[in-house]
Amino acid sequence: MHKCTAMNWDDLKIFLAVAESPSMRLAAKKLRVSHSTVSRRIDALEADLKVRLFSRTTEGYVLTRAGEELLPVASGMEDKLYGFERQVAGRDETLEGEVRVTVPDAIVVTYLMPIFIEFREKYPNIRLVIDDSFELFDLSRREADVAIRFTNAPPDHLIGRNLGTMSQAVYASKDYLAKFPDLTDKNCGAEWIGWGQPGERPFWIDATPYPHLPVGFHLDNVLIQLEAVRRGAGLGYLPCVMADSDDRMVRLTEPGGPSFGVWMLSHRDLRAAARMRVFRQFLAARIPQISAAFAGEISPESS
DSSP states (O other): OOOGGGOOHHHHHHHHHHHHSSSHHHHHHHHTSOHHHHHHHHHHHHHHHTSOOEEEETTEEEEOHHHHHHHHHHHHHHHHHHHHHHHHHHTOOOSOEEEEEEEOHHHIIIIIHHHHHHHHHHOTTEEEEEEEOSSOOOGGGTSOSEEEEEOSSOOTTEEEEEEEEEEEEEEEEHHHHHHSOOTTOTTSOOOEEEOSSTTSOOGGGGGSSOTTSOEEEEOOOHHHHHHHHHTTSOBEEEEHHHHTTOTTEEEOSOSEEEEEEEEEEEEGGGTTOHHHHHHHHHHHTTHHHHHHHHHTOSOOOBO
16 A cells, blocks of 8 residues: 555545445445545545555445455554543543433433433533434444443443333323224224334234234334324324323323333443533433333323
């Protein structure tokens, strides 16, 4: 390779994103830049090094031999840089700056938003940046400072607190139950709102008191499912934390179903940073109420 000392770190980050992503489109999305920007920066890096790092194929970008040789070098540089950044951030004792939190949007909308607003009111100099995602961002790369995730096996390299266990139950709107008062009758006209693979009968229906009812809507997004149940489109199998606080909804079964731990995760290098610490402590102090909400112990009106 040539002119390694002239390599631009931003170009190397893009190289790593393309090398580690299944497509250019996903790499651009991860980097929050356009597809054309990624392509242009890869071309610039190859021109700088005077070597092809990727073969352009119909299936995407594939590492050449030179690209494979550069990959561990770039990864090592990245690890050292992010390690330094985490150590510096971890020594920060000021209650100001940014805390980036990655959390599924459905939980923010239906439950966590008041808690986040309360935190901002108490710590006005700390900016909360919320990334709505179910993906576990790479906390080692500072893609997020704190991740709130549903998992029964949190990664070993992260530190965390268990916020509770997510339970689910069957719900319907009051108006829907007025329209279909006898759900035990298979000919009553009531329907399920399904999720999972379209065209397949969801397995979890058979474990409810209403296995005889057909699937009507199929909505593979939990916020859309919740709205459909609210508007009387059918029965829904929903997380208790999302539905119990809505007085238009009636819980029809006890909390249960497939359950997942709710974890607040962060990188151990950031555990001492003041703004990260107070955010974690703020949520940890509310674990009893958070845990009760996820477990379905804040009882709604039930049938």
